[in-house]
Amino acid sequence: MSLPEPVPLLGRAYKRDPYPLYERLRAAGPVHRVRFPSGVDAWLVTGHQAALETLSDPRLGKNHDLGNDRWRARASIMPEPQHSRLQVHLLHQDPPRHTRLRRLVTDAFAPRRVAALRPRFQRIADALVDGMPPAGDAHPVDLVRCFAARFPFLVLAEVIGLPPHLAARFRREWGKVVQPVGPRDPGRAAYEALLHGLEGYIAEVVAARRTGPADDLLGRLVAGCDTGELTAAERDSMIFQLLVAGQEPVTNQITTALLALFRNPGAVARLRAEPALRPRAVEELLRHDAAFELTTWRFLAEDGELHGTRVPAGDSVIVSLCAANRDPERFAAPDALDLDRAVNPHLAFGHGVHYCPGAALARIELQIALGTLLDRLPGLRLAVPAERIEWIPAVLARGTDHLPVHYGRTAAARG
Structure with a gap:
């Protein structure tokens, strides 16, 4: 069956399982015209090698x-004036401005620093599990x-x-x-009301950090604006x-990882029995079903060729990270969840200058979250058939x- 032109990326069936469509797209070529629910047309890149080249183009x-x-x-x-005030952040900037802004956040998310905070993160996870209610069969x-x-x-x-x-608010x-x-x-x-509410919250954060110590990331962003290193729009956009983006993708990744594990009970048993396997398992879960399904927009300033396809200037180009992560030319048995996959160059965190600066933190969060839930919730399992799970309709995310889950009696927190 031939693919439509443009290929629609929409609907509940697509969001539940986009991988059969991505398989057809990869087989037909690296670049395809697609259409999103909003009616926006874009050029979608699907293969692993094509994705690497596009993300560094x-x-x-x-x-x-x-x-x-x-x-x-x-x-x-986002509408004006909020677009001008809240969208001047890393995802929508190019070097040299992107380089200057990224430099402000890299220290806070440096692998060594976040690794040192791991015991504090574990205490947070244990406290949340301590507060979870019983979940018998009648009470998911x-x-x-x-x-x-x-x-x-x-x-x-x-x-x-x-x-x-x-944080509590x-x-x-x-x-x-x-x-x-x-x-x-x-x-x-309703959307604009949320936008105004978030703007007000960011203003409160700025006011609070201006009067507090400046030895953390928020304090440095506020101080940087006050000294002229950042504009107010850059400061507020970075806080936004x-x-x-600093927490919702990890929430989504926890859910996609758990759903993948629920479909593979043998993997759950191994992860409970072999804690040392968990870091590698997290990499495989990121590859198998990434929370960042698609990248944000990219544009050519002039008409040009992209992997053999002519793309007009200003048309949006999007890379499917999920499609790249299941490319059979790069990964053996790409649709299988393989906890023993030793070589795993997945693109769940992107590639190139826009590689996620919080990747090290996200990895630690996922290791702790999955490990804590598996260790402390015996019998953890889905409470409804998997086909009844509603996937978020977000264009870029999974x-x-x-x-809804069931689990046995909560075990005691570790040490």
Whole structure:
């Protein structure tokens, strides 16, 4: 069966399991015209080698100013003035501005620093499990609400220096502002209300860190603006990116990893019996079903060739990290969850200058989260058939907002 032109990337069936479609796309070539639910057309890159080359292609820029009128006519980007105030962050910048901004956050997420905080992260995970209710067969528990949505945010607050009283007031739904709706959408008013609420919260964070110590990441961002190293828009955009992109993807990755493990009970048994296997297992779970399904937009400043396909200037180019991570030319038995996969050059955290600066932290969070849940929740299992799980409709992300589970009696916390 031939592929439609453009290929629609939408619908519940697609979000539940996009991999059969990605397999067809890879087999047909590395670049395809696709259409998103908003009506935006884009060029999708699918193969592993093509993804590596695209993610490091100096011709492709991330700044939205490079987008052409066709893209702007349908892309549901954040409205003004919020777009100018909250979108001047790493994901939408190119060198040298990107280089300058990234330098401000790399120390906070350095592998050695976050590894030193591992005991504190473990205490957070254990405290959350301690607070979880019993979950017998008649009373399933939503693991997202009780754990997966809370653990990454509490860890992030520790790492960036978010004061506890403000951390307690953060609303998870503010993270949905990265999924804007068009001006004629019935949900536009609710979306803009979330946006205004998050802006107000960021202003409170700035005020609190201005009067507190400046030896953490938030304090340095606020001080950097006060000394002229950053503009106010750069400061607020960076805080916005930390609060939203710094924790929601880890929440989603916990859910995708657990669902993969629930489908592979043998893997669960091995991870319980062989704790030393968990770091490698996390890498395989990241490859098998990444929370960042697609990258954000990239644009050519001039018409050009992309892997043999002519792409007009300003058209959006997107890389499917999930499709690249299951490329049979790079991975043996790519659809299988293989905990013994020794060589695993997955692209779950991207590649090139936009490689995720929080990758080391995310890896530790996933190791702790999965290890704690497996160790302390005997009999952990899905409470509904897997086909009843609703995947989030976000264009770029994979995960679920609700994960009903059963488990046995909670074991005691370790040491």
